[in-house]
Amino acid sequence: MIAIDAFRKAMQRIASQEGDFTLYALFRRANGVGNWDLVVSAPWLAKSRYQAISEFVDLLAKSIGRKSLVELARVETIPGNDPNLKSILADFPVDEGEPERRMQNVDLFGADGRGHHPAC
Numbered sequence: 001m002i003a004i005d006a007f008r009k010a011m012q013r014i015a016s017q018e019g020d021f022t023l024y025a026l027f028r029r030a031n032g033v034g035n036w037d038l039v040v041s042a043p044w045l046a047k048s049r050y051q052a053i054s055e056f057v058d059l060l061a062k063s064i065g066r067k068s069l070v071e072l073a074r075v076e077t078i079p080g081n082d083p084n085l086k087s088i089l090a091d092f093p094v095d096e097g098e099p100e101r102r103m104q105n106v107d108l109f110g111a112d113g114r115g116h117h118p119a120c
Contacts, residue, residue, distance in 0.1 A: 003068075010063035018059065019044040022080055023089060035073035041085055045077055052077035 004026070011024055022041040045052040053075055061069055078085050 006064060006068075010060060013063050014059050015042075018042070023078070023085060036071055037074045037076065038072050039076050039078060041078040041080060041082070043080055047079075049077060 007026065011021065015021055019042065022043065024038065024040045027037040027039065028035075040056055042056075046055050056077060057069070057075055060075075
């Protein structure tokens with residue numbers, strides 16, 4: 001089980017070093033294998049999908065450690081101009097004082113299951 005509080009702190013450290021996230025969300029896989037999918041979007045991430053994922057995973061590994069990365073089944077970066085991103089931000093707003101938004105039975109960006117959409 002991923003330590004959500006430790007993960008949130010790692011994301012806050014990354015944001016303080018690199019800049020704010022537009023969105024980051026953890027989704028527990030619906031099939032119950034216990035792995036999590038991570039969806040992330042930030043204006044400072046590289047333009048190419050491969051570079052963005054590589055850049056972000058390196059930052060995350062430095063923040064939470066490589067051993068903790070095994071809890072993630074998949075990391076997906078979403079470009080800021082993705083229409084689905086704009087829709088998600090409008091449909092599931094997270095207020096600044098709200099630590100996270102919990103969702104169930106959602107299918108966002110192909111990550112279906114239970115989600116934690118932490119405030120950034």
